[in-house]
Structure formats: structure tokens, C-alpha cells
Amino acid sequence: MTEKTQQELVQIDYAPPARDWMDPRIDFVARRGSWSYPGAAKNLRYLGFPNPRDWSPEDADWKLPPNWQQIIHDGLAERLGKYRSLKVFLDTCVRCGACADKCHFFLGSGDPKNMPVLRAELLRSVYRKDFTTAGRILGSIAGARELTPEVLKEWFYYFFQCTECRRCSVFCPYGIDTAEITMIARELLNLVGLNINWVIEPVANCDRTGNHLGIQPHTFKDNVDFLVDELADVTGVRVEPSINRKGAELLFVVPSADYFADPGIYTFMGYLLLFHYLGLDYTLSAYASEGGNFGLFTSHDTIKRLNYKIYHEARRLKVKWLLGGECGHMWRVMHQYMDTMNGPADFLEAPVSPVTGTRFEHAASTKMVHICEFTADLIRNGKLKLDKTRNDHRRVTFHDSCNPARAMGILEEPRIVLNAACNHVFEMPENTIREQTFCCGGGAGLGNDENLEMRLRGGLPRANAVRWVHEKHGVNLMACICAIDRATLTALVEYWVPEVGISGVHELLGNALVMPGEKPRTTDLRGLPLAGMEGVADV
Amino acid sequence: MRVIWSLVLVGALAAIAFAGSRAGGEAVFAVAVPYLALATFLVGLSARVIGWARSPVPFRIPTSCGQQRSLPWIRSSRLDNPSTGLGAAGRVLLEALAFRSLFRNTRAELREGGRLSYAADKWLWAAALAFHYSFLTILLRHLRFFAEPVPGFVALLQGLDGCFRVGVPTFYVSSVLLVVAAGFLLGRRLLDPKLRYLSLPADYVPLVLLLAIAASGLLLRHVYKTDLLAVKDLAVGLVTFRPVVPEGVGGLFYVHIFLVSSLFAYLPFSKLVHAAGIFLSPTRNLANDNRRRRHVNPWNPPIVGHTYAEWEADFHDKLVAAGLPLDKE
Numbered sequence A: 001m002t003e004k005t006q007q008e009l010v011q012i013d014y015a016p017p018a019r020d021w022m023d024p025r026i027d028f029v030a031r032r033g034s035w036s037y038p039g040a041a042k043n044l045r046y047l048g049f050p051n052p053r054d055w056s057p058e059d060a061d062w063k064l065p066p067n068w069q070q071i072i073h074d075g076l077a078e079r080l081g082k083y084r085s086l087k088v089f090l091d092t093c094v095r096c097g098a099c100a101d102k103c104h105f106f107l108g109s110g111d112p113k114n115m116p117v118l119r120a121e122l123l124r125s126v127y128r129k130d131f132t133t134a135g136r137i138l139g140s141i142a143g144a145r146e147l148t149p150e151v152l153k154e155w156f157y158y159f160f161q162c163t164e165c166r167r168c169s170v171f172c173p174y175g176i177d178t179a180e181i182t183m184i185a186r187e188l189l190n191l192v193g194l195n196i197n198w199v200i201e202p203v204a205n206c207d208r209t210g211n212h213l214g215i216q217p218h219t220f221k222d223n224v225d226f227l228v229d230e231l232a233d234v235t236g237v238r239v240e241p242s243i244n245r246k247g248a249e250l251l252f253v254v255p256s257a258d259y260f261a262d263p264g265i266y267t268f269m270g271y272l273l274l275f276h277y278l279g280l281d282y283t284l285s286a287y288a289s290e291g292g293n294f295g296l297f298t299s300h301d302t303i304k305r306l307n308y309k310i311y312h313e314a315r316r317l318k319v320k321w322l323l324g325g326e327c328g329h330m331w332r333v334m335h336q337y338m339d340t341m342n343g344p345a346d347f348l349e350a351p352v353s354p355v356t357g358t359r360f361e362h363a364a365s366t367k368m369v370h371i372c373e374f375t376a377d378l379i380r381n382g383k384l385k386l387d388k389t390r391n392d393h394r395r396v397t398f399h400d401s402c403n404p405a406r407a408m409g410i411l412e413e414p415r416i417v418l419n420a421a422c423n424h425v426f427e428m429p430e431n432t433i434r435e436q437t438f439c440c441g442g443g444a445g446l447g448n449d450e451n452l453e454m455r456l457r458g459g460l461p462r463a464n465a466v467r468w469v470h471e472k473h474g475v476n477l478m479a480c481i482c483a484i485d486r487a488t489l490t491a492l493v494e495y496w497v498p499e500v501g502i503s504g505v506h507e508l509l510g511n512a513l514v515m516p517g518e519k520p521r522t523t524d525l526r527g528l529p530l531a532g533m534e535g536v537a538d539v
Numbered sequence B: 001m002r003v004i005w006s007l008v009l010v011g012a013l014a015a016i017a018f019a020g021s022r023a024g025g026e027a028v029f030a031v032a033v034p035y036l037a038l039a040t041f042l043v044g045l046s047a048r049v050i051g052w053a054r055s056p057v058p059f060r061i062p063t064s065c066g067q068q069r070s071l072p073w074i075r076s077s078r079l080d081n082p083s084t085g086l087g088a089a090g091r092v093l094l095e096a097l098a099f100r101s102l103f104r105n106t107r108a109e110l111r112e113g114g115r116l117s118y119a120a121d122k123w124l125w126a127a128a129l130a131f132h133y134s135f136l137t138i139l140l141r142h143l144r145f146f147a148e149p150v151p152g153f154v155a156l157l158q159g160l161d162g163c164f165r166v167g168v169p170t171f172y173v174s175s176v177l178l179v180v181a182a183g184f185l186l187g188r189r190l191l192d193p194k195l196r197y198l199s200l201p202a203d204y205v206p207l208v209l210l211l212a213i214a215a216s217g218l219l220l221r222h223v224y225k226t227d228l229l230a231v232k233d234l235a236v237g238l239v240t241f242r243p244v245v246p247e248g249v250g251g252l253f254y255v256h257i258f259l260v261s262s263l264f265a266y267l268p269f270s271k272l273v274h275a276a277g278i279f280l281s282p283t284r285n286l287a288n289d290n291r292r293r294r295h296v297n298p299w300n301p302p303i304v305g306h307t308y309a310e311w312e313a314d315f316h317d318k319l320v321a322a323g324l325p326l327d328k329e
Helices: A041-047 A068-082 A084-092 A104-109 A116-131 A133-142 A149-159 A167-171 A178-191 A197-209 A217-235 A264-278 A300-317 A328-336 A338-342 A371-380 A402-406 A412-421 A449-458 A460-473 A483-496 A505-512 B002-022 B026-054 B085-098 B123-141 B152-161 B173-191 B193-198 B201-223 B228-239 B251-269 B271-280 B308-314 B316-322
Strands: A250-253 A321-324 A368-370 A396-399 A477-480 A501-504 B106-111 B115-120
Touching: A041 A197, A068 A084, A068 A116, A068 A178, A084 A116, A084 A178, A084 B026, A084 B271, A104 A449, A104 A460, A116 A133, A116 A149, A116 A178, A116 B193, A133 B201, A149 A178, A167 A178, A167 A402, A197 A300, A217 A264, A217 B316, A250 A300, A264 A371, A264 A483, A264 A501, A264 A505, A300 A321, A300 A328, A300 A338, A300 B308, A321 A328, A321 A371, A328 A338, A328 A402, A328 A483, A368 A371, A371 A412, A371 A505, A396 A412, A396 A460, A412 A505, A449 A460, A449 A483, A460 A483, A460 B115, A477 A483, A477 A505, A483 A501, A501 A505, B002 B026, B002 B201, B002 B251, B026 B228, B026 B251, B026 B271, B085 B271, B123 B152, B123 B173, B173 B193, B173 B201, B201 B251, B201 B271, B251 B271, B308 B316
Parallel strands: A250 A321, A321 A368, A396 A477, A477 A501
Antiparallel strands: B106 B115
16 A cells, blocks of 8 residues: 555645646656556567566666667657547647546646646657657747657656546547557557556466466366355355357356456356356356457557457357456457457357347447346346345445446446346446546556555545445445456555445346355355345354 | 747737738738638648548547447437447537537536545537637628628628627627637636646637737727728639739738738648548547447458467466366367
8 A cells, every 4th residue: 555645645736837848857766656667578578579678767778779769750650650540639639628637647646747638748749840840840839849768758657647548538529539649659668668567467478378367277267166166155056167168159258357356256256157047058268268458558469469369269169159248448449449450250140148039239240248238138138036135235336447438338238237236226426427437547557556656546536436425325335347447446445435345247246146046145245244144144 | 938929920920911011012912822821721721631531540449428329228329429320420510510528528626635526617618619600600701702792691690690789880799709709718728727837839829810810800890990892802803813902901901811811821730620630530430339340440460369279289288187178189
């Protein structure tokens, strides 16, 4: 935990400093707690990424390649030719400032370069200098800056201080998406070997083992077996998931945190119960063992490289379609990138629910359905027997995760599942949910310990809304459909609102689902006593 | 301060026109400059739009601002999260004509004990809307100079715009709105510390230029009344490519026409290209039907990840030990 108290963290001054924003200098030593450690050389070497070396942002010399300015210049030129988004976003901003107080990092830090407009100006100023006549001739009067080592360091600091949450893009009158700017800026930084280990190590792991956490197939199986045993203890029902089984009807892909760490594992247990209840013909894969994709936080090429295994494995296992678990950035990739990058998935069939017969027309091309869509359809068709009182020890609110909300729009489905599974569901204030939802503060690879102060600052708007709903309605659990959220929000609420816990949506469904042949339940999937069972449960 | 640059620039432009026309440059400012400005505007803006269009849209990345279209019984948000091309067109039109996203604007405030609150803040939206529509109205009103007879809709617009009948000649609502709205936009840039911090000279130039254009126009209409017939002869001459240099219109008129020419010539090279950019923004002009219909990337690179066969070879013994099925024994 950070050494700063809540009182210290909320002393936020939104008044800009006297120093002009064009001055790029950053004191990395003074700003410890707000940046992430650089990518380890071994990971860069494994991936074949440029400039592997040991370095620290606190060093004066970042050991850049001698022609780094040329590399960045050429990289930017190439991307201007490849992405209309980049060109339009660099040219059209009028600096109206509507985005300024929409960024959670600005709200939590008061650092003016966390205003999305200025974050983009960091790149835009260099673009003006290198690619516009006015910038070339007039320099700083035209808002242009030379790409100096200091500017590059500033890029590293601020483009790894953006969680690509897209909230600013909702409010921008031209739809300028800082996530797009940050993604491309990070691509440029990667060209000269600037990246963070909390992104690049998962990327290397994912390429090698199939998942970000580096879990090898035998451990994958052990983890799943362990959770099956846990479920048997709680419910008396032994579920039978299969792994790498050919010919199953569908392949189920989850973020790896769901079978690795608390509280994601309880969500995973919820999935397994549901599938067993339905008698679903599905398989897990120890190879396609990661739905998440930290390529999204690295480069478009890396997204494609890591996403490759999903369709590749679906083809090998000869499944008909794909079902995906609860994960935020995973769904940005599955929804907006997978089909374009690694499709067409013409070897799969358009998804049809084997339980209800519903054709998921909206996924007819990509052939991948979100589990909340799948479950909402089951609930609508009355296929699930649910005992809501088994969540009565929970007063629940729902956190819309950034990517599902703003890069997809899956707003109602998780609420339908939650309301079917719980009696007590309360919404946070309207400016903090749905498309206006606030980031957990640790997305896009920033959820590491060394960056904790910035995470707590960036998470302040979310934590504020949680505290509000906790005080008003006694909420003690926040559900979400994102694995990064489940990890980072846990630390966030522990600091700001320790009375509230974090869960997935299907964990709560699992609690409520009345399994045929189950024993009377005294605890929830976590082993916590159900309401009225406090004395009965052997915890 | 960066606003000084824009004042100096606009002041210099006005001085050039005033002095230049006095020094016998009437033909230059009345004929050559407007033609040149219009040509620069057309060529420059076309080049800009073509430049954007030449870069492909590799991925379909709409920002979804409402419920997706998924299951038929869940009501989807047709304009804020469109699932069809028509919906996306509607979304762009709503942005272009009603500034939809700006309408969402909120203002965050940090209160005692680190409590954040958000209040709807429509002032920017209202001022932007007033500014753009009054500017459009004024542009259209000026068509009365360029066409003989004056088109019916222009006369109608002019009648509506002057409906309050204040002053002789009557003050137009649009003139007042433009000045007030542009003044508000300039004022917030100067008074809001965040905005002042991030504003560039290029943010002040258009506002100062427009205010100077409005001021010179109002002066020509209400104070130093110019010879409108001579102006009309010039305007009609310009559009019929038989330009005549007007006599007795005065230095102020040349200031007005030169500043307008400057604005048009400046537009393609400035942030004012947002007028065209809004139609090409990939987060707004694409339907969120990603999983329904495949989007093709014309430069999709041939990248292959770690294949299953490689993976199986890497972990062969562990797969065997765990009893997981293998492709190769």
C-alpha cells in the first residue's frame, strides 16, 4: 500500500502550474509511485522486440538506439499512412477542453498533462514539427515541439499513464479517442525499446504458454481440478469440465486470472456450475488459455500475434463456436479486432444456444458470444432455477468495465444476470456508470504495485461512487465483468472503501443457481456463510 | 500570453488591408485576394480531406455510448451505439448538426473530504451551437450580395433574423449571437485556468479573427455605412467572373473582405478543419456491428502466433504427465 493517507491523496489542485506544458521535463525520482518498471530485457529478447537492455526511467541515459529520432519519425509517418483515425485525431482537435475533467487520472492527480487534450498534444506537437509546414516554420508558436530525449521520456511517462478507457472519447465532439492515440504512441515507444514490464512480461508469457500468467498446461489442469474440488465441497456437485477436447460444440475462453487468483476463481466456479447445470458440450483449452490480450497495450501487431491462437485452436478442436468469459479488454479485442485480424472464421458456425435455440445473429461473423449475452438469453427463456436469497448477504452494485461499455455497449446483459441472481442491486450515480463509467485506475497494463499511488488516484472517481452507494444503500459488493477490474478494484476499495468487496457477475449467478442433486448450501462459493446460515456454516 | 500573438496577427491583417487599399491596391483586395482565398480554401480543404481519406480505416472502432444491439428483446441505442450504416449516419449528423457529444458535457468538482461531484454543464454546448448557427446564418444572409434576384430563402432568413426590428437598419439576431457566443468562447479560454494553460495561439486566432470580421461588418452596416450597391456589384461581378473594382466603399470594407478572405484561406491549415473531420471520425461514423459483419483491413499483416504444434512440442512431457490429449504421440 502507498504510504500516503487518504487525506493527503485528496489534496488535489486542478490549477495548472506556472511552467508551460511544452516544457517536457519530468523528475522520475520525485514521481515514484506513478510510473511502471521498464520491460525486462529477457522478455524483449524472447519476443524479438527492439533494444532489449537493462535500464531505469530514473537513469539520465535510457540507452536508446543512436538513430532513435529517425525510428520514431519513420514510425509515425508509417502509421499516419495506415490509420485514418490517427490523422483525423491529430488534425481536428480544437482544444475545447470538454475532455479535460473526464479523465480519471486528471481528476485524481490534477496533473494538467492528464487532461486527454494535453496527453494527445504531447504527440501532436511532434507531429506538427515533423509533418506540418506551419509547425516546421513557426515552431512553438504553432504548437510544435522538437522530439528531444526529454519529450520522449515525457511520452513514456504519460502514455503509460493512460488506461485506454475511452471515457474522453464519449465527450469529445469529434470522437477523438485517446485510447487510439495512446495505442499508437506506445507502438512508437516500443520501436525504440520503451515499454513496461507489467505489459511485456504477460505478452511474452502469453506467446509462450498461452496465457499472461505463464501457467503451463499441467498447472492449468491442476487449477481447474482444484476449483472442481472446491465446488464439490460447497455444492455437493462434481462438475466435469474437459480440456483440449476435440469435437466439443463450443470452446470456452476466459481471462487467465479467472482460474488463477482470488476473486476471479469464484467467477470461474460460477461458469463451471452453469455449464454443468445446462449439460453444455464445451471444452476449455490449455493452449488458448487466455482471452485477455496485452497486445492491446503494446501494438496492433502484438494484438494479432497473441489473438492468433483463439481461432487456430477453435479450428483444431473442430468446435462450432466460441463463448467468452467476463473480461474487459479481452472483449475489446474479440469484438473490434479479432475477426478483422485473424478471420474470417468461416470454419465455424454462427452461434446458436443449444439450450434455447436462440441464434446470436449479432455474432454471426465473429462467432463468439459473451457469456453475459448467453446467460441473459437463458434467463429470458426461463431455463435457470435461481434462488436469489442465496445472495441476500450481499448488497450489490455493478461497475461497467471500460471496454465492454465503450467499445461494445454490453450494458443491459450483465444487469439482467445480476438482477436475476440477487435481490439487492443498486446503481452508482449516473455520471459514473454505463458509457460514462470510470476506470479502475489500473487498466492497460498499469495495475502493478510500483504504480500504486497513481492507481489509487486514478481510481478515486470510481471509489467515490462506490463509497456513495455504500453509504446510501449499504452496498458491500461491487460486481464487474472484467478480470483486470477484479484484481485492481480489490486493491482500490481496500484503500478507499474497505467495507466493499469485488466479484464477477457469474460468481453471484453460481451462488443462486439451484443445481440438481446439490446439498443444502450453507455458504456461497467463497465459503462465506449465507444470510441466516451464520451459525450453520463450517467456515 | 498566446492570445497576444493572435491580436497582433489579426491587427496586422486589418492594417495591411486598410493601408493597402488606400495605397491604390483596391483591385488586389477586392478581386485578387478573394479569388486567391477561395482557391486556397477549396484546394486546401480538398487536399486535407483526400489526405485523410487516403489513409485506410484498418479497424472498426466506434465508441459505443449506449446499449449494443445483441438480443432482439434488449432495447438497443440506435443513435449512440448504432448497429447499421443508417444509424451511424444519423449519429454523425446528430454530432454535426446538434453537437450530440458536447451535449453530454459535465463539470467535475472536488468537494470537502475528496468527494467528487458532476453537474451537467451545457454552456459550452449552447455557446458552440449559437456560434456555429449564427455564423451559418450570417454566411447565408450574405448571399443577397451575390445573387440577383435575391433567392427567396435568403430573403426569408433575413426577415426572420431581423424580426426584432431594433435600430435602423435593423440589428440581426445572428450578429448579436455570434458576437456574444464568440465572446463567451474567447472568455472561457482566457478565464478558465485549465483552458488558458492548454490553449495555443492557433486557438485564439480564429476567435479573434471572427470577432474582428463581425466588428468590421457591424460597423459597415450600422456606423460607417458603406455603399451597398457598389458592394453588390463587386459580389455579383466576382461570382460571374466579371469582377469590377467598386468605388467609394471605403477602407473598412477592404478590412472586412480581407479578414474574411484570410479566414477562408486559413481554414484548411488550421484546427478549423474539424468542420470536415467530424464526418471522418472512425469512432463516430462506423456502425458497431463488428461481430455481425467482418471489417476488412487492407494492410492486414501476415502475422502468425505461436502455433498449437509448437506449443505441444514445447510442453509435450507436461501434457503427457497431466493426461491431456495430444495431436502427436
